[in-house]
Amino acid sequence: MKLLHTLKILLEQSVEDGSDPWYKAILQSDSLEDILPFLKLFGGDIHEIYRALDKMGNGRDFLDHISSHWDDERQLEHIINVLGGMRNWNNGKVDNDLMDDYVINPYLHDMRYISRNEDGRIILELMPGEEAEFFDDMGHQRSGANCHEVAKQIFGDGLEWDPYGTDMKLEELLDLLTEENYIKLVRYIGVNFQNEEVTAWREEFDSWREEDQLPEGKVFLTLNRMNGFLGGDRYNLAVLIGNTPELENVEQDIKNAYGSAWNEVVQNQYYTEYYKEFEEFLGKPVGEGTTNTYKDVLNRETGITKWTKVEVPVRYFDVTDRARAMIVRHAYEINSPDNFLEMISEFNMDVLCPGVDDYPWDDDEVNDLFQDNLWNYL
Numbered sequence: 001m002k003l004l005h006t007l008k009i010l011l012e013q014s015v016e017d018g019s020d021p022w023y024k025a026i027l028q029s030d031s032l033e034d035i036l037p038f039l040k041l042f043g044g045d046i047h048e049i050y051r052a053l054d055k056m057g058n059g060r061d062f063l064d065h066i067s068s069h070w071d072d073e074r075q076l077e078h079i080i081n082v083l084g085g086m087r088n089w090n091n092g093k094v095d096n097d098l099m100d101d102y103v104i105n106p107y108l109h110d111m112r113y114i115s116r117n118e119d120g121r122i123i124l125e126l127m128p129g130e131e132a133e134f135f136d137d138m139g140h141q142r143s144g145a146n147c148h149e150v151a152k153q154i155f156g157d158g159l160e161w162d163p164y165g166t167d168m169k170l171e172e173l174l175d176l177l178t179e180e181n182y183i184k185l186v187r188y189i190g191v192n193f194q195n196e197e198v199t200a201w202r203e204e205f206d207s208w209r210e211e212d213q214l215p216e217g218k219v220f221l222t223l224n225r226m227n228g229f230l231g232g233d234r235y236n237l238a239v240l241i242g243n244t245p246e247l248e249n250v251e252q253d254i255k256n257a258y259g260s261a262w263n264e265v266v267q268n269q270y271y272t273e274y275y276k277e278f279e280e281f282l283g284k285p286v287g288e289g290t291t292n293t294y295k296d297v298l299n300r301e302t303g304i305t306k307w308t309k310v311e312v313p314v315r316y317f318d319v320t321d322r323a324r325a326m327i328v329r330h331a332y333e334i335n336s337p338d339n340f341l342e343m344i345s346e347f348n349m350d351v352l353c354p355g356v357d358d359y360p361w362d363d364d365e366v367n368d369l370f371q372d373n374l375w376n377y378l
Contacts, residue, residue: 023053027065031072050082063102076103076331086332099328107327114323114340122320124282124340125291127312129156131278133341136353147353154274163263164358170251171238173258176367181374183230186237188378189250190226197221198246204236253377260377261369265360273354281352282322285315 022038026049029035035049042048053062066079079102080086084094108115113125129152137148145153145160153159177185200208201217208219229237241247241254290311297308323340330336330343360366 023056023058026053027058027061029065029069031070032074032078046078046081047084047088060098063098067102067106073335076106076335079103080328080332086329089328099324103331104324104327107331112339114319121318122323123286124317124319124323125289125314126317127291127293127314130341131155133344134278134281134349134352135274136351150270151274151278151352154271155278159267159270161263161267163259164266166255166259166262168255168258169238170242170254171235173254173370174234174238176258176370177234177374178371181371182234184375185254185378186226186229189221189241189247190223193221193246194223195220196246198244200240200244202239202243204239250378254374257373257377258366258370261366261373262360264369265362265366266358269361270356273356277352277354282317282319284317286318287316289314289316 026035026038032039032046035046038049039046042052050059050062053059063079063082066075066082070078072078080089080099083089083098083102088094089099105116108122115123117123132148132152132155135147135151137146150159174182174185197214197218198221199217200219200221205219208225209217212219214220229240241251291314292309293312294307295310295312296305297310298305319340326340326343326347326349329347330338334346
Protein backbone atom coordinates (compact mmCIF):
# COMPACT_ATOMS: atom_id res chain seq x y z
CA MET A 1 0.00 0.00 0.00
CA LYS A 2 2.87 2.36 0.84
CA LEU A 3 4.44 1.76 -2.58
CA LEU A 4 1.16 2.41 -4.39
CA HIS A 5 0.65 5.63 -2.43
CA THR A 6 4.14 6.82 -3.37
CA LEU A 7 3.55 6.05 -7.04
CA LYS A 8 0.27 8.01 -6.94
CA ILE A 9 2.08 11.05 -5.54
CA LEU A 10 4.77 10.85 -8.23
CA LEU A 11 2.18 10.52 -10.96
CA GLU A 12 0.21 13.54 -9.70
CA GLN A 13 3.38 15.64 -9.48
CA SER A 14 4.42 14.86 -13.07
CA VAL A 15 0.91 15.77 -14.34
CA GLU A 16 0.77 19.02 -12.39
CA ASP A 17 4.17 20.43 -13.40
CA GLY A 18 4.36 18.84 -16.86
CA SER A 19 7.74 17.25 -16.12
CA ASP A 20 8.99 13.92 -17.43
CA PRO A 21 7.62 10.87 -15.65
CA TRP A 22 9.60 10.15 -12.46
CA TYR A 23 10.99 6.87 -13.76
CA LYS A 24 12.51 8.58 -16.80
CA ALA A 25 14.31 11.01 -14.54
CA ILE A 26 15.71 8.11 -12.55
CA LEU A 27 16.76 6.24 -15.67
CA GLN A 28 18.57 9.37 -16.87
CA SER A 29 20.42 9.99 -13.61
CA ASP A 30 24.22 10.10 -13.35
CA SER A 31 24.59 9.39 -9.66
CA LEU A 32 22.78 8.66 -6.43
CA GLU A 33 22.59 12.40 -5.74
CA ASP A 34 20.44 12.89 -8.84
CA ILE A 35 17.66 10.71 -7.44
CA LEU A 36 17.71 11.95 -3.83
CA PRO A 37 14.37 13.85 -4.21
CA PHE A 38 12.70 10.62 -5.32
CA LEU A 39 14.54 8.58 -2.74
CA LYS A 40 12.94 10.62 0.04
CA LEU A 41 9.49 9.74 -1.26
CA PHE A 42 10.40 6.05 -1.05
CA GLY A 43 11.41 6.32 2.59
CA GLY A 44 15.12 6.61 1.75
CA ASP A 45 15.16 3.00 0.52
CA ILE A 46 16.57 2.62 -2.99
CA HIS A 47 15.28 -0.96 -3.05
CA GLU A 48 11.72 0.43 -2.96
CA ILE A 49 12.51 2.50 -6.07
CA TYR A 50 13.73 -0.69 -7.74
CA ARG A 51 10.55 -2.53 -6.73
CA ALA A 52 8.43 0.22 -8.24
CA LEU A 53 10.40 0.19 -11.46
CA ASP A 54 10.34 -3.60 -11.57
CA LYS A 55 6.54 -3.58 -11.37
CA MET A 56 6.64 -1.42 -14.49
CA GLY A 57 9.06 -3.77 -16.22
CA ASN A 58 12.03 -1.44 -15.79
CA GLY A 59 13.87 -3.17 -12.94
CA ARG A 60 16.75 -4.46 -15.05
CA ASP A 61 16.85 -1.14 -16.93
CA PHE A 62 17.62 0.55 -13.62
CA LEU A 63 20.37 -1.95 -12.82
CA ASP A 64 21.83 -1.62 -16.32
CA HIS A 65 21.76 2.18 -16.02
CA ILE A 66 23.63 2.17 -12.71
CA SER A 67 26.22 -0.26 -14.13
CA SER A 68 26.88 1.85 -17.21
CA HIS A 69 26.20 5.46 -16.15
CA TRP A 70 26.89 5.87 -12.46
CA ASP A 71 30.61 6.59 -12.49
CA ASP A 72 31.02 6.02 -8.80
CA GLU A 73 33.48 4.03 -6.69
CA ARG A 74 30.46 2.81 -4.74
CA GLN A 75 28.69 1.56 -7.84
CA LEU A 76 28.48 -2.08 -6.72
CA GLU A 77 27.43 -1.02 -3.23
CA HIS A 78 24.53 0.88 -4.82
CA ILE A 79 23.54 -2.15 -6.90
CA ILE A 80 23.57 -4.38 -3.82
CA ASN A 81 21.35 -1.87 -2.02
CA VAL A 82 19.05 -1.72 -5.04
CA LEU A 83 18.67 -5.50 -4.86
CA GLY A 84 17.79 -5.39 -1.17
CA GLY A 85 20.99 -4.69 0.76
CA MET A 86 23.40 -6.82 2.75
CA ARG A 87 20.92 -7.81 5.47
CA ASN A 88 18.49 -9.27 2.94
CA TRP A 89 21.39 -10.91 1.10
CA ASN A 90 22.64 -12.56 4.27
CA ASN A 91 19.10 -13.74 5.02
CA GLY A 92 18.64 -15.24 1.56
CA LYS A 93 16.05 -12.68 0.45
CA VAL A 94 17.82 -11.32 -2.63
CA ASP A 95 17.37 -12.53 -6.20
CA ASN A 96 20.43 -14.76 -6.75
CA ASP A 97 20.34 -14.49 -10.54
CA LEU A 98 20.40 -10.70 -10.43
CA MET A 99 23.20 -10.70 -7.84
CA ASP A 100 25.18 -13.03 -10.11
CA ASP A 101 24.58 -10.91 -13.21
CA TYR A 102 25.32 -7.49 -11.74
CA VAL A 103 27.82 -8.12 -8.94
CA ILE A 104 29.38 -11.58 -8.77
CA ASN A 105 30.05 -12.26 -12.45
CA PRO A 106 31.63 -8.83 -13.12
CA TYR A 107 33.84 -9.44 -10.09
CA LEU A 108 34.86 -12.87 -11.32
CA HIS A 109 35.73 -11.41 -14.71
CA ASP A 110 38.37 -9.20 -13.12
CA MET A 111 39.76 -11.73 -10.64
CA ARG A 112 42.70 -14.08 -11.15
CA TYR A 113 42.69 -17.85 -10.63
CA ILE A 114 38.93 -18.10 -10.18
CA SER A 115 36.14 -18.51 -12.75
CA ARG A 116 32.89 -20.27 -13.54
CA ASN A 117 32.92 -23.66 -15.20
CA GLU A 118 30.42 -24.96 -17.76
CA ASP A 119 28.00 -25.91 -14.98
CA GLY A 120 28.06 -22.42 -13.49
CA ARG A 121 30.10 -23.48 -10.45
CA ILE A 122 32.81 -21.12 -9.21
CA ILE A 123 36.17 -22.88 -9.38
CA LEU A 124 39.35 -21.78 -7.62
CA GLU A 125 42.71 -22.80 -9.08
CA LEU A 126 45.57 -23.35 -6.64
CA MET A 127 49.21 -23.99 -7.44
CA PRO A 128 51.30 -26.08 -5.01
CA GLY A 129 51.80 -24.18 -1.77
CA GLU A 130 49.04 -21.62 -2.29
CA GLU A 131 46.85 -23.49 0.19
CA ALA A 132 49.06 -21.79 2.78
CA GLU A 133 47.19 -18.53 2.18
CA PHE A 134 44.33 -19.94 4.26
CA PHE A 135 46.60 -20.52 7.27
CA ASP A 136 47.42 -18.15 10.12
CA ASP A 137 50.74 -16.32 9.89
CA MET A 138 50.77 -15.31 13.54
CA GLY A 139 52.36 -17.20 16.41
CA HIS A 140 54.60 -20.23 16.10
CA GLN A 141 53.90 -23.85 15.29
CA ARG A 142 57.26 -25.62 15.21
CA SER A 143 60.94 -24.67 15.00
CA GLY A 144 60.04 -20.98 14.92
CA ALA A 145 57.76 -21.37 11.88
CA ASN A 146 54.13 -20.20 12.00
CA CYS A 147 51.21 -22.16 10.56
CA HIS A 148 51.38 -20.30 7.24
CA GLU A 149 55.03 -21.23 6.78
CA VAL A 150 54.44 -24.85 7.79
CA ALA A 151 51.47 -25.08 5.40
CA LYS A 152 53.55 -23.65 2.56
CA GLN A 153 56.02 -26.49 3.07
CA ILE A 154 53.40 -29.21 3.47
CA PHE A 155 51.42 -28.21 0.38
CA GLY A 156 54.53 -27.25 -1.56
CA ASP A 157 57.93 -28.91 -1.72
CA GLY A 158 57.58 -30.89 1.51
CA LEU A 159 57.90 -30.32 5.23
CA GLU A 160 61.36 -29.21 6.33
CA TRP A 161 62.27 -31.56 9.12
CA ASP A 162 65.11 -31.79 11.61
CA PRO A 163 64.73 -35.32 13.04
CA TYR A 164 64.08 -35.66 16.72
CA GLY A 165 66.26 -38.07 18.68
CA THR A 166 64.65 -40.66 20.93
CA ASP A 167 65.83 -41.91 24.31
CA MET A 168 64.68 -45.49 23.86
CA LYS A 169 67.14 -48.01 25.27
CA LEU A 170 68.27 -50.99 23.21
CA GLU A 171 66.63 -53.43 25.61
CA GLU A 172 63.30 -51.61 25.20
CA LEU A 173 63.61 -51.71 21.42
CA LEU A 174 64.31 -55.44 21.40
CA ASP A 175 61.24 -55.96 23.59
CA LEU A 176 59.16 -54.17 20.96
CA LEU A 177 60.20 -56.55 18.20
CA THR A 178 57.70 -59.11 17.01
CA GLU A 179 58.72 -62.71 17.54
CA GLU A 180 59.40 -63.00 13.82
CA ASN A 181 61.64 -59.94 13.73
CA TYR A 182 63.45 -60.98 16.90
CA ILE A 183 64.30 -64.37 15.41
CA LYS A 184 65.42 -62.71 12.17
CA LEU A 185 67.68 -60.35 14.13
CA VAL A 186 69.32 -63.22 16.04
CA ARG A 187 69.93 -65.12 12.82
CA TYR A 188 71.13 -61.97 11.03
CA ILE A 189 73.87 -61.49 13.66
CA GLY A 190 74.71 -65.20 13.65
CA VAL A 191 75.15 -65.32 9.88
CA ASN A 192 76.89 -61.98 9.34
CA PHE A 193 79.31 -62.33 12.26
CA GLN A 194 79.73 -66.10 12.10
CA ASN A 195 82.96 -67.29 13.82
CA GLU A 196 84.24 -63.72 14.15
CA GLU A 197 86.24 -62.69 17.19
CA VAL A 198 84.33 -60.08 19.15
CA THR A 199 84.93 -58.41 22.50
CA ALA A 200 82.32 -59.76 24.93
CA TRP A 201 83.65 -58.55 28.27
CA ARG A 202 80.44 -58.64 30.33
CA GLU A 203 80.06 -61.31 33.02
CA GLU A 204 77.08 -62.77 31.15
CA PHE A 205 79.63 -64.22 28.70
CA ASP A 206 82.23 -65.55 31.17
CA SER A 207 81.58 -69.13 30.01
CA TRP A 208 82.32 -68.18 26.41
CA ARG A 209 85.62 -66.57 27.34
CA GLU A 210 86.67 -69.54 29.49
CA GLU A 211 85.85 -71.91 26.67
CA ASP A 212 87.60 -69.94 23.90
CA GLN A 213 90.69 -68.80 25.88
CA LEU A 214 91.24 -65.85 23.56
CA PRO A 215 93.21 -62.78 24.65
CA GLU A 216 91.69 -59.47 25.80
CA GLY A 217 88.20 -60.80 26.48
CA LYS A 218 87.67 -61.95 22.91
CA VAL A 219 85.18 -64.72 22.05
CA PHE A 220 84.01 -66.45 18.91
CA LEU A 221 80.50 -65.50 17.82
CA THR A 222 79.12 -68.82 16.55
CA LEU A 223 75.74 -69.81 15.14
CA ASN A 224 75.25 -72.19 18.04
CA ARG A 225 75.84 -69.46 20.60
CA MET A 226 73.48 -67.07 18.77
CA ASN A 227 70.82 -69.77 18.62
CA GLY A 228 70.91 -69.76 22.40
CA PHE A 229 69.13 -66.39 22.30
CA LEU A 230 66.16 -67.83 20.41
CA GLY A 231 64.53 -68.96 23.61
CA GLY A 232 63.57 -65.35 24.30
CA ASP A 233 66.66 -64.17 26.15
CA ARG A 234 66.23 -60.62 24.88
CA TYR A 235 67.94 -58.96 27.83
CA ASN A 236 71.22 -60.82 27.25
CA LEU A 237 71.02 -60.16 23.50
CA ALA A 238 70.71 -56.44 24.31
CA VAL A 239 73.75 -56.79 26.61
CA LEU A 240 75.73 -58.50 23.83
CA ILE A 241 74.83 -55.96 21.15
CA GLY A 242 75.15 -52.92 23.40
CA ASN A 243 78.52 -53.85 24.90
CA THR A 244 80.32 -55.38 21.95
CA PRO A 245 82.20 -52.82 19.84
CA GLU A 246 82.02 -55.03 16.75
CA LEU A 247 78.19 -54.90 16.95
CA GLU A 248 78.02 -51.14 17.41
CA ASN A 249 76.61 -50.62 13.90
CA VAL A 250 73.88 -53.17 14.56
CA GLU A 251 72.83 -51.27 17.67
CA GLN A 252 72.85 -47.96 15.79
CA ASP A 253 70.81 -49.42 12.92
CA ILE A 254 68.16 -50.67 15.34
CA LYS A 255 67.95 -47.26 17.00
CA ASN A 256 67.89 -45.48 13.64
CA ALA A 257 65.05 -47.71 12.44
CA TYR A 258 63.00 -46.77 15.51
CA GLY A 259 63.93 -43.08 15.29
CA SER A 260 62.93 -43.02 11.63
CA ALA A 261 59.55 -44.58 12.46
CA TRP A 262 59.02 -42.14 15.33
CA ASN A 263 59.78 -39.09 13.17
CA GLU A 264 57.76 -40.36 10.22
CA VAL A 265 54.68 -40.77 12.39
CA VAL A 266 55.03 -37.22 13.75
CA GLN A 267 55.50 -35.83 10.23
CA ASN A 268 52.43 -37.74 9.06
CA GLN A 269 50.47 -36.12 11.87
CA TYR A 270 51.35 -32.71 10.45
CA TYR A 271 50.32 -33.70 6.92
CA THR A 272 47.11 -35.35 8.12
CA GLU A 273 45.99 -32.46 10.32
CA TYR A 274 46.86 -29.72 7.80
CA TYR A 275 45.12 -31.48 4.91
CA LYS A 276 42.14 -32.31 7.14
CA GLU A 277 41.68 -28.73 8.35
CA PHE A 278 42.11 -27.31 4.86
CA GLU A 279 39.57 -29.72 3.35
CA GLU A 280 37.08 -29.01 6.13
CA PHE A 281 37.37 -25.33 5.22
CA LEU A 282 37.46 -25.49 1.42
CA GLY A 283 36.50 -29.07 0.52
CA LYS A 284 38.32 -31.72 -1.46
CA PRO A 285 39.68 -30.84 -4.92
CA VAL A 286 37.28 -31.48 -7.78
CA GLY A 287 40.00 -31.89 -10.38
CA GLU A 288 43.63 -31.43 -11.34
CA GLY A 289 45.42 -29.84 -14.25
CA THR A 290 48.31 -27.59 -15.20
CA THR A 291 48.83 -23.90 -15.70
CA ASN A 292 51.64 -21.59 -16.72
CA THR A 293 53.45 -19.29 -14.34
CA TYR A 294 56.82 -17.58 -14.05
CA LYS A 295 59.61 -18.71 -11.76
CA ASP A 296 63.32 -18.17 -11.25
CA VAL A 297 64.92 -21.12 -13.06
CA LEU A 298 68.61 -21.97 -12.76
CA ASN A 299 70.43 -22.81 -15.99
CA ARG A 300 72.77 -25.60 -14.88
CA GLU A 301 75.15 -25.01 -17.79
CA THR A 302 75.61 -21.26 -17.30
CA GLY A 303 74.80 -21.00 -13.59
CA ILE A 304 72.51 -18.06 -14.38
CA THR A 305 69.03 -17.76 -12.88
CA LYS A 306 66.39 -16.44 -15.26
CA TRP A 307 62.71 -15.49 -14.85
CA THR A 308 61.13 -18.22 -16.97
CA LYS A 309 57.64 -19.30 -17.98
CA VAL A 310 57.03 -22.83 -16.66
CA GLU A 311 54.16 -25.28 -16.50
CA VAL A 312 53.09 -26.25 -12.98
CA PRO A 313 50.40 -28.56 -11.60
CA VAL A 314 47.22 -27.09 -10.15
CA ARG A 315 44.28 -28.39 -8.16
CA TYR A 316 40.72 -27.15 -8.66
CA PHE A 317 38.28 -26.46 -5.81
CA ASP A 318 34.57 -25.75 -5.97
CA VAL A 319 34.20 -22.60 -3.86
CA THR A 320 30.82 -21.50 -5.18
CA ASP A 321 29.00 -20.83 -1.91
CA ARG A 322 31.96 -19.34 -0.08
CA ALA A 323 33.06 -17.23 -3.05
CA ARG A 324 29.57 -15.79 -3.66
CA ALA A 325 29.28 -14.72 -0.04
CA MET A 326 32.78 -13.24 0.02
CA ILE A 327 32.47 -11.43 -3.31
CA VAL A 328 29.22 -9.70 -2.38
CA ARG A 329 30.67 -8.63 0.96
CA HIS A 330 33.90 -7.48 -0.72
CA ALA A 331 31.97 -5.56 -3.39
CA TYR A 332 29.90 -3.83 -0.72
CA GLU A 333 32.74 -2.94 1.62
CA ILE A 334 35.76 -2.53 -0.66
CA ASN A 335 34.66 -2.66 -4.32
CA SER A 336 37.99 -3.63 -5.82
CA PRO A 337 38.04 -6.96 -7.68
CA ASP A 338 41.21 -8.76 -6.72
CA ASN A 339 42.86 -12.09 -6.19
CA PHE A 340 40.56 -14.45 -4.25
CA LEU A 341 43.45 -15.39 -1.98
CA GLU A 342 44.03 -11.75 -1.08
CA MET A 343 40.34 -11.45 -0.23
CA ILE A 344 40.84 -14.28 2.27
CA SER A 345 43.55 -12.22 3.95
CA GLU A 346 41.58 -8.95 3.82
CA PHE A 347 38.68 -10.55 5.66
CA ASN A 348 41.02 -12.19 8.20
CA MET A 349 39.89 -15.62 7.07
CA ASP A 350 43.46 -16.94 6.96
CA VAL A 351 42.96 -18.40 10.40
CA LEU A 352 43.59 -22.11 9.95
CA CYS A 353 46.19 -23.38 12.39
CA PRO A 354 45.85 -27.03 13.43
CA GLY A 355 47.37 -28.04 16.72
CA VAL A 356 49.93 -30.80 16.17
CA ASP A 357 52.10 -32.29 18.90
CA ASP A 358 55.72 -33.05 18.12
CA TYR A 359 55.14 -36.42 19.73
CA PRO A 360 53.41 -39.48 18.29
CA TRP A 361 49.74 -39.77 19.19
CA ASP A 362 49.76 -43.53 18.62
CA ASP A 363 52.68 -45.60 19.94
CA ASP A 364 51.34 -48.67 18.14
CA GLU A 365 51.70 -46.87 14.82
CA VAL A 366 55.34 -46.13 15.63
CA ASN A 367 55.95 -49.75 16.63
CA ASP A 368 54.36 -51.13 13.47
CA LEU A 369 56.46 -48.85 11.30
CA PHE A 370 59.55 -49.76 13.33
CA GLN A 371 59.03 -53.43 12.43
CA ASP A 372 58.88 -52.51 8.74
CA ASN A 373 61.82 -50.09 8.88
CA LEU A 374 64.22 -52.42 10.67
CA TRP A 375 65.27 -54.36 7.60
CA ASN A 376 65.78 -51.21 5.57
CA TYR A 377 68.59 -50.37 7.97
CA LEU A 378 70.17 -53.72 8.77
